[in-house]
Amino acid sequence: MIYLDNSATTKPFPEVVDSFVTVATKYFGNPSSLHELGMKAERLLTQAREQIAAALGVKPNEIIFTSGGTEANNFAIKGVALQYRHRGNHIITTAIEHPSVSEPCQQLEQLGFEVTYLPVNENGIVTVEEVKKALRDDTILVSIMHVNNEVGSIQPVEEIGALLARYPKTIFHVDRVQGISKVPLDMKKARIDLCTMSAHKFHGLRGAGILYVRQGIQLSPLLAGGGQEMQFRSGTENVPAIVAMAKALRMSLEKYDKQIDYLLEVKQAWFNELKTIPSIQINTPFADSAPHIINFSLNGIKPEVFVHELEKRDIFVSTTSACSSKKKTPSKTLLAMGADDKRAESGIRISLSFENTLEEIPTAIAAMKEAIEKLREVTR
């Protein structure tokens, strides 16, 4: 099997599953309980928070645990908007955000907020100039993703952070779900105020995510109740999945240190090979993209059919992002990059992890060529 859909979800590391099982069975207490078992669970939670904070170069009390990336994005965007609406009602984001950012923005528009969706260039990148042009006195939030989930383009987050340093009333949110452990980012240096991460994209488990909330930022709660997570997020903490996430993050960052050069080689090899297939148009900008996402369009072949054809050969890829893979709408990222409808409707995404190898490539490429050949005959 060759699994090339790591941006949809990753396979949890075996050690991560082990630590989940251990915590779930042995340390099942509720961290809010005052007895021994509760305090043990609380200690595990604190440790996980400290480990994650250290790995990210931030303070433990700046780490808020959520149920995943979608919750963290909704919380960040609506939390800022509702908390700071007295300051202004303008929000800036891009045309290529994940739906868990763009849809809350649309919801806010219905509530009377004004949202600017910045365009991107042909490489799928928003420029600092565009952000600067859009900024107003009443801009309360700028939300820009780090790495785009469909094509892998890297956004100039540090430069935008430097620009926003001159706008102290504007809060800067970054969706780092695809970037974490693949593309380094110094959150303090980039002056990020809020940052989203999700465990299942770095070999952790579904059901745990992180919102980094810089000290001093207030957010209107999305989930009200018992006041867990320093009053930011109520609900009994998913301690086993959180402990497992801390482990997954540590392991993923270690893999980055040891294997990033290899992953870049794998990416290069994929590009080289894909370029030899005439009916493929590569959408991912090689130079300005993350090491793990390669998007291409297939001239005249339905992408779902291609996915199924490859699956028969035990190779797993996806049609753009998993969340929208059932819709037959053109990819909004590709459209924003200037692709025509046909190209934007036929996007295929390969997404790698540190587990993928150079050896897989010839097999996968051969299978892709076969699949293309077969589907061409069918449509001919």
Next chain:
Amino acid sequence: MNRIYLDHAATSPVHPDVVKCMIPLMSEVFGNPSSIHFFGRQSRQAVDEARAVVAASLGAKESEIIFTSGGTEADNIALIGTAMANRHRGRHIITSMIEHHAVLRACQYLEKQGFEVTYLPVDEQGNVSPADVKAALRDDTILVSIMFANNEVGVLQPIREIGELLKDHQAYFHTDAVQAYGLVPIRVNDYHIDLLSVSAHKINGPKGIGALYARETVKLSPLFYGGEQERKRRAGTENVAGIVGFAKAVEIAQETMSDKQQEYRLLRETMLSIFAESGISYAVNGSEDRCLPHIVNVAFPGTNVESMLVNLDLAGIAASSGSACTAGSIDPSHVLVAMFGKKSERIRSSVRFSFGLGNTKEQIAKAATETVKIVKRLTTK
């Protein structure tokens, strides 16, 4: 020391079969249910099967089950989601003073958004009165939220009567069944329930997963926007292993329900008869005829709850002051205050014991005996 865990209402140990069935979904069938390939389809199927189990346990349709990250999220969607989607029909909400904070804080949030909330009182037994609900109902009431059973004193609320009363009113009927689910039979249609919250970790399932039942006809606006998961009512990549573990816990709970009821009643009697024989003074909080079998909330006059809990913990017994969810602090319980008033001594001297998986009669006898010793020590001057 052999510890005795009597805090199952705060959270419960995961059933071994639950963990077992989750492991393959983490290490093998790890796909994203939205992916159209094999891994995705397998995960999707696992989620569909789990949904059928949860739906059947409530007598609901599969399409009426929304998986959430837990009870708190389910309560928040039930309150905030329906209020926001139905504000054109009215702005009045009815709830009770003894709800879990997930409901009460969501109500406070709604008050800030311009909704009006009536908080119904309870009697000394911890019962909400259907007559009070009726009296509070207005033409512009859009939602009534009354918990199925209280988490601190275990009192079962008159859900059937309230459901009957609301049958012909526009207001939706939400019930927080987080504590009752799995211990008493619940049929949403018999009780005319429109929305109902449950949480897996209270029934020996995993943490981080729960569900909201929302009747087909209920309009609600999501809290999480994004992907199209859960029929667009709750975005976010599905926690497949959690969902499957939850469904397993539901299956086990349904199968063992009547055994558990008997077993916990016996444990309850064992505990209370030791208290009775010991000569200490004590009083059970909450109606004893209409209560969940596994929750016993007892006042020990002359003691104070902090020192009771510390001493119990030292003796290896894990109990609680009521809601664990009031993160970390022992504020006087809002439930006991609603029952007995702010000045009552009971609100400072009550301990909640809650039974569950793994507890034996011997354990309860030992815990009760230790409790008696501690009470005697703390009350002799």
